[in-house]
């Protein structure tokens with residue numbers, strides 16, 4: 398192995414001394430090239446280097462066929478510096494390494510994120526998720542970087558998708574959906590339609606990013622070597638001025654009985670901010686002895702400790718990501734409860750339960766302070 402690396406080093410060194418023939422070859426960044434006597438295909442990158450596709454499955458995460466591959470002389474090929482290997486296109490295949498049972502999604506620049514469970518895989522990719530998985534030899538592992546698991550149920554950056562089979566195509570970048578304004582702009586990125594994911598709008602409602610109107614080189618750079626602003630188009634994109642989400646509220650389930658005995662009706666409540674006095678929330682319920690569950694997702698803009706405050710009469714329980722944060726399931730007059738939880742940026746499940754015994758009935762959900770109601774645009778029904 399050491400001998401091989403030494404040889405590689407010497408070759409790289411010799412190659413670096415050779416004159417650059419790109420002009421004579423009239424190659425442009427983005428070209429695919431191979432030598433006449435070899436089957437190895439290279440990508441000619443924006444860094445002026447050639448980058449090998451180390452395996453056919455990696456090639457087919459980027460391209461559907463070999464139509465665009467140009468054949469050059471062996472000498473011309475050898476005179477172009479050899480850069481790093483091409484990695485799987487972000488958001489395409491899921492990867493399993495031969496010696497590792499985990500299944501990984503691939504984000505830009507070869508960041509691997511493991512999928513925690515079969516149910517998470519099915520939520521992200523549907524029942525046929527296994528058809529996206531390819532085996533990768535351990536030898537390629539060194540090209541990639543481990544990025545841990547997903548923070549929440551979102552698709553990897555680079556995923557191309559449409560909502561519920563609708564006509565518009567989007568690419569997901571850092572949690573933002575960015576629409577391709579035309580098929581022309583779509584075609585210039587040579588995204589393969591094989592990887593377009595149908596995303597259920599009810600389960601995933603991504604923040605709306607800027608439409609893709611002008612050519613963004615980072616979205617098509619197979620070698621992923623760009624730096625600066627162009628790189629940020631792919632890696633660190635965040636919509637300028639965007640600080641709020643696109644939520645509409647939580648599912649509200651209203652029951653007769655203090656322990657969710659009989660579901661009477663269901664609605665979407667834009668916030669949890671109710672004072673029913675001594676009355677009933679709805680003509681379908683009695684004024685006493687009812688219970689309500691609000692369920693959905695809450696969106697956190699950036700990772701932090703979040704304190705939730707609830708002002709209620711009577712009892713409440715609040716769970717975030719199935720973990721109890723507030724638990725005061727008792728009869729009581731109006732009072733404050735609070736609980737703090739460390740949350741990552743993104744979406745978290747929220748489940749708020751409330752019951753009314755008799756008399757006054759009131760419940761309000763705040764965060765950060767006792768005067769800031771959790772706004773509806775951070776609350777999602779799913």
Ligand SMILES: [Ca+2]
Pocket residue numbers: 710711729753754755756757758
């Ligand atoms: Ca009461």
